[in-house]
């Protein structure tokens with residue numbers, strides 16, 4: 001019988017370097033011969049990508065925002081994540097439910113108990129096997145964003161928002177040390193890759 005694949009999520013405030021390092025980790029895992037599905041949230045399915053457009057660009061009530069990220073997630077799990085894990089593929093997702101706690105909870109101030117309720121409804125059984133948190137001071141993240149791209153509705157938020165999001169990520173990492181690996185993302189890309197090499201090697205060894 002095929003063993004279930006591993007579910008790995010990447011988290012961090014905008015500009016922490018997730019996208020940069022996901023590609024690197026995806027290549028390492030795929031090179032080992034494991035089938036790998038690389039995806040993102042909000043999004044990951046045709047409907048989820050439409051919801052992503054709304055979430056990132058339309059002003060809306062805070063609870064509408066939370067419901068939409070979980071609606072996108074519900075579809076993502078049903079259409080892509082669960083089928084992939086069940087057939088033995090590994091799934092890497094650029095963000096998952098920790099981002100809802102950090103952004104809707106920490107950043108926007110939605111009661112965490114409401115996010116817990118949605119998480120328990122949408123994926124009572126599913127939790128990442130590993131979450132890599134790219135942790136970076138706000139000014140470093142902001143400088144990287146300003147240098148590179150047009151900012152969406154979240155990226156235009158003020159420092160307080162990102163400080164609260166970062167703190168919520170760190171709080172969650174401290175509460176679940178077995179699931180999280182926290183990377184100091186103010187280091188150089190090469191230094192971070194050395195840490196990622198060790199994390200991925202340990203994961204692949206565990207699955208062998």
Ligand SMILES: Nc1ncnc2c1ncn2[C@@H]1O[C@H](COP(=O)(O)OP(=O)(O)O)[C@@H](O)[C@H]1O
Nearest residue numbers: 014015016017018019020144148185187188189
């Ligand atoms: N460790 C790093 N040192 C310097 N620049 C970085 C580092 N990590 C990422 N960058 C750059 O910062 C920008 C934002 O990175 P990105 O991976 O898109 O962040 P995220 O996906 O977390 O928002 C990109 O231009 C990227 O090349």
Ligand SMILES: Cc1cn([C@H]2C[C@H](O)[C@@H](COP(=O)(O)OP(=O)(O)O)O2)c(=O)[nH]c1=O
Nearest residue numbers: 014041042069095096099100103104154155
């Ligand atoms: C998954 C998720 C993302 N978000 C936000 C965080 C990000 O600012 C935004 C999009 O994430 P991301 O894909 O990291 O943005 P980019 O492609 O610009 O790097 O969505 C939430 O607010 N809640 C969530 O549950």
